[in-house]
Amino acid sequence: MPGAAVQITGLNKRYGDFVAVDDVSLSIEPGEFVTLLGLSGSGKTTTLMAVAGLTEPDSGAISIDGRDILSLPPEKRGLGVVFQNYALFPHLDVFDNIAFPLRMRKWADADIRKAVERVLQVVSLEQFSDRRISALSGGQQQRVALARALVFEPPVLLMDEPLGALDRSLRDQLQTEIKRIQREFGVTVIYVTHDQEEALALSDRIAVMANGKICQLGSPDEIYERPNTGFVAGFVGDSNRIAVSMGNPEDQFRRVSAPAAPELELLALDRTEGNSGQAVLMVRPEAIEMSGERPDTDVNLLEARVELREFLGASIRFTLDTRLGPIHVRKGRSGPAAGFKPGNDIWISWSPSEGALFPPAS
Amino acid sequence: MPGKSMNWRSGALLLPGLAFLAILFAWPVARLVATSFSDSAGAFIHYQRVFLDPIYVRVIGRTLLLSTQVAVLCLLLGYPLAYQLNRSGPLGKAVILLCVLIPFWTNLLVRSYGWIVLLNPQGIINGLLREIGLIDGAIPLVHNTTGVLIGMTQIMLPYMVLPLAAVMSRLDPTLPSAARSLGASPLAAFVRVYLPLTMPGVLAGLLLVFMLSLGFFVVPALLGGPRDILLAQLIEFNINSTLNWPFAAALSTVLLVATITLYWIGDRFFDLGRLWGTR
Known part of the structure; x- marks a missing residue:
């Protein structure tokens, strides 16, 4: 049947x-x-x-x-x-x-x-x-x-x-x-x-x-x-959660600032449905790029130090110390980022469409 | 498993109990069995009487029949009780357990005389039936087999309900639901799934009640009639009235062997030891 x-x-x-x-x-x-x-x-x-x-x-x-x-x-x-x-x-x-x-x-x-x-x-x-x-x-x-x-x-x-x-x-x-x-x-x-x-x-x-x-x-x-x-x-897949204050809309994105590091230029998709004030910025660990040189962008860019490197088989999980607090990044075993070791000072960045803003309570 | 890793120290802890049992139980029982075989007319003369004299055969038959009836009555009353006990919340459980156990904890004589008050021809039950016009005279409810059945079923009920409830509580409660989801009506789910899985409890309860009923004395003596006496009463009669101790010993030995055999059957073939906590 x-x-x-x-x-x-x-x-x-x-x-x-x-x-x-x-x-x-x-x-x-x-x-x-x-x-x-x-x-x-x-x-x-x-x-x-x-x-x-x-x-x-x-x-x-x-x-x-x-x-x-x-x-x-x-x-x-x-x-x-x-x-x-x-x-x-x-x-x-x-x-x-x-x-x-x-x-x-x-x-x-x-x-x-x-x-x-x-x-x-x-x-x-x-x-x-x-x-x-x-x-x-x-x-x-x-x-x-x-x-x-x-x-x-x-x-x-x-x-x-x-x-x-x-x-x-x-x-x-x-x-x-x-x-x-x-x-x-x-x-x-x-x-x-x-x-x-x-x-x-x-x-x-x-x-x-x-x-x-x-x-x-x-x-x-x-x-x-x-x-x-x-x-x-937060429930489906891993996410980095960063507390931010809402700023002005910019194209299809919204500008936000993190109280921990107000000079950082952060852009993300707005899914708060009209909320203003506080929000949570969520970024998937695999969406974050790591590089030794400063990339050619000013948006969603910050310095980080590698704290932990966990080998998970198919992928490697990095725990980074940044001005926004600890941030997790997941990278393929064979990618260029795989070689970073604890203690390395690096740059991380992500595309504005990979970050999403949600109301803080949700 | 206790008993497997026992060393001499913990073995020593058993000594007082073992001594007690040896002196006050094992030795008298051995003497009893010996007495039953000691007669100048032949070792088996008393056993020949027990098994060949129609009077005694009838007493044994009556005892077996009555014990069976008590066991079956306890099952019919106890199964729904145990089922409800298992399904109830803490309060319901306490109420059901108290109803089953309070009579059980009550003094045997008090309870038996209580039944006489309730059941005798001028008693509460017959009076009530006359009052509402259901009967004219009186239904003979006591000093006959009916009285014994009522009294014994009441006292034996916990021995049926507790093993049943133990088995039911261990049963996965989703099994009847699974049966229903697979197309079984409530009755079919009970007959094909619940009943077979609670069978160990049913058998344990039946055997336990049957075994204990075989040797019952006080209830049959108080609630039974003078003519239909049971095995235990026959033993008492031979000890106190006719003073034929070797014959009483033979009767007792028969009862003992029957009980041990039943226990062995239950333990060996129905895995009842687990329910009775011996395994």
Whole structure:
């Protein structure tokens, strides 16, 4: 079955005084991979569980391919759910776990066998059919959970931090696999995670959530390159944060000054939406250029001394001491800047379009 | 695991307890068993009586049947109780636990006489039923098997609820949700997932209640009828009234062997040792 469209409209859920989900609306295309990204308590899991039918929202509407599902119990919604801890049935073996949704649908035994074998092949677990769940590794359990949620070919797959319990290298491997399987089945995926790298790698679109609200919805590139709030900019990817006072507009930029070094000429994109006074200037560590000679510019230019050089494999992270406080810069292992060492006095600069201004509180 | 890394110092700490058990328990039990085999007419004469005389066979059969009934009644009452206990907040938990445990902590005699007050033909329950016109005479609720069942089920209930609640609290609460999301109705989720996963608790509770019920004396003696006596009453009768101690010892040995066998079965085949804290 190809993926279905999911429409969430005005979803609300409170637990006592705590607002878990605050007027969330989200429209998901058939076959799309959408990630709800946020910290714990941001409402992402509650939203997912409301779609699954395992949490009853206070108000709002949820429909799949235009059909309202809110009044349906979870077993009638026909959605695949992968839980954070996998929620595999410990008293059943791998085959019976995966066959469970088909047995509930009263499939014939021969059809069940065929479908389970097919999906076991998709997740590369053909040899594990009669293993006990407790005899599987975490990654294998994750695949069984995925197979069980997909075997009945649901139009929508809901995943709640499915890789949260696994170590880094296994996560990378399973990420690729999840993406491949999603394409193969054409299923619509709503994916919940607090891991921004996972969200950036997997998603067609990301909804960044905080305090029960969606703060930004967009493609991974948009979210990373044009965050609309300081929270999103700080949460997705690393950022240098510099406290500044707002000055006058200049072309598409705005001039600002840093109280720590008022003579510096700083220009950045204004995303404060009309705020004046104080702001936070955010610059990505990889957007900052380092050079031994003074570059031919006056804008966003300052002197720095290399404090720390951390070798991270593919990249190198520098911690610089500047008049604006410590600034992080990330550079490729093979670039010209890779040779700088602690103690070197250098110049740093960045293009005005790589700096963005946000209201200080956000 | 305690006991594995034990040196002589901690071993010495066990000595008082071991001495106590050896002198006041192991030795008397050995004497008891020996007594049951010591008869000039033959070592097994008393056991032949126990297992061949229809009167005694009937007492044993009645004891087994009643213990089974108590165990099943405790399961029927205890399973929903344990379920609710596990789902409740701290206050609900405290209330349910108190309701289950206060009778358990109450003196056995007080509680048994309490049941007599409630259940006798002039008692509160029969009086109430007459009052609202449901019955004319009186339902015989006490001094028969019904009375014993009621009294014993009440006292045995904690032995069912606590192991069940222990198993339920260890169960991953998302499993029933997962079953529902995979297409199981609430009933199917219970039958296919929740019940099989709580089976160890069910078996532990059934065995525990059954084992303890086999040797029960006070409740059957006070709430039971004079004709349908149980094994423990038969033992008491042989000790105090007919003074046939070797025969009483044989009956006791049968009871002891039955209990140890059940314990062994539970420990060996159902992994109940973990629930009872011996493993």
